[in-house]
Amino acid sequence: MSRADLRLLAAEVRLLLGRRRTWALLGVLVAVTVLLGVAVELSGDDGGGDGGGPPLLGRITDNGLFLAVTALGATVPFFLPLAVGVVAGDAVAGEAQLGTLRYLLAVPVGRTRLLLVKYATAVVFCLCATGTVALTGVVTGLALFPVGEVALLSGDVVSASGAAWRVVLVAAYATLSLLGLCAVGLFVSTLTEVPVGAMAATVVVAIASQLLDSVPQLAWLHPWLLTHHWLGFADLLRDPVSWGTTLDNALLQAGWVAVVGSLAWARFTTRDVTS
Template sequence: MPAGSAERAGEPVATATARPGASIGLFGSELLTLFRRRRTWALLGALALIPVLIGVAIRVAGDAPAGRGPAFLGQVTENGLFVGMVAVIVATPLFLPLTIGVVAGDAIAGEASHGTLRYLLIAPAGRIRLLVVKYLVAAVFCAAAALTVVVVGTIVGWVLFPIGPVTLLSGTTVSVGEGLLRFLAIAAYVAVSLLGMSAIGVFLSTLTTVPVGAMAATAILAVAAQIMGALPQLEWLHPWLFTNYWLGFGDLLRDPPVWDSFVDNAVLQAGYVIVFGALAAGRFLTKDILS
């Protein structure tokens, strides 16, 4: 879904990059452009619809049979705060990767397809600077996407179901306030989980002038990585897959919280950011943006 070039009209990006503080100005301009797009809000709206549908379905149909459905599903009617948790579990394998793939895959390819890429570099913005800014904007969207699912899920649960102290996986009960902080930590965990995929998407975006191709390839790689992660024959490969820790946020619902998965996940994602960031830089530095 390429963004319209009209969204660039009137933006003094090239001029801003020639002054001190150009990187911050360029980042602010790109971030503003992203969140001005109807497509961005449509993606966030689609993610927000997931907890809404889950909450309404449980409210209307009642509890699922014991042992069936996503984790925490049976706790929703007792404590609506778990709507956000169920929504995260449902959204992480497919829906979040799809939305992230759209934004990351469009980062460079979208500009190239509309001929706006050369104008971003006229001042000059600097190719590496522009690439870093594009990636940071995609990273901000990762955080926005994860927060959308968790926050909307919490609000829906608050409206449709009773709210009370949160029973953790270790059996300990914590206050509503601490429970909400734990859910925010889970949103941060999910956002971090998507950073490696964003780097892959930006790299793929430098390879083509067709944004849809980069978007689709990014999403397909996420699905393929999860399939490989489910095959015991490839167990040796699992620790290297960028999806390996995606659903490891349950450790944050223990008392005390266990941060090992968070740290391991962050290190793995940082590795992907470094590797695919370097590949993207190598490709973008030699890319003919005038063709």
């Protein structure tokens, strides 16, 4: 990226982080993570029974670092897509509604360049959102539960610093999982001047994909669905780390970004901008 592109990106990120809505979204993610930790602490359940709960949930009381991983797993299906949908869906439609889009393009800023910067800004928010969940999970876990050596899903034991590195990997995996949704939100945002509609449509795409992924009769379709590998980070909690699912997820998200991003580019570069 050129210096001009970096300046534009920095300006977009500052604008994003200066909005109360952005901090409200991050606040919701913080609240969900803290409530999850408090709920586990108050339940007094070690998770070792036969209740059939999530396999990571019972490990929180043994080591607080697992709260960050569990919180990421709990927020990926809905809360993180909701936050990303709000930001990505508003990227172009919000500018059109405010009447600032044509002024941005008159700077001059090429349409392709502006679209790429808008996408990069959404990706930065993804990093902020997953990082917020992970950091809140670590801090809350340290406050509520013991922390020491961690038993991974493979049965191997690693140090607390090694476990913290796994938390970083899972947060990075969650960010990777949302890249395709960012492209979807950006595409929908180029179709309308009503940001609320674009936000809602983006979230609906994420929910519909997860519903389709749960239908056994559509097994042939599952590998192509945007959300198919969203919860596949368990392989990062084994020793040695298995990178197969991460690679599959990266290829899937790259495919969605390429296809839907191309649609967004085709729409935006041929669109009559009147506002």
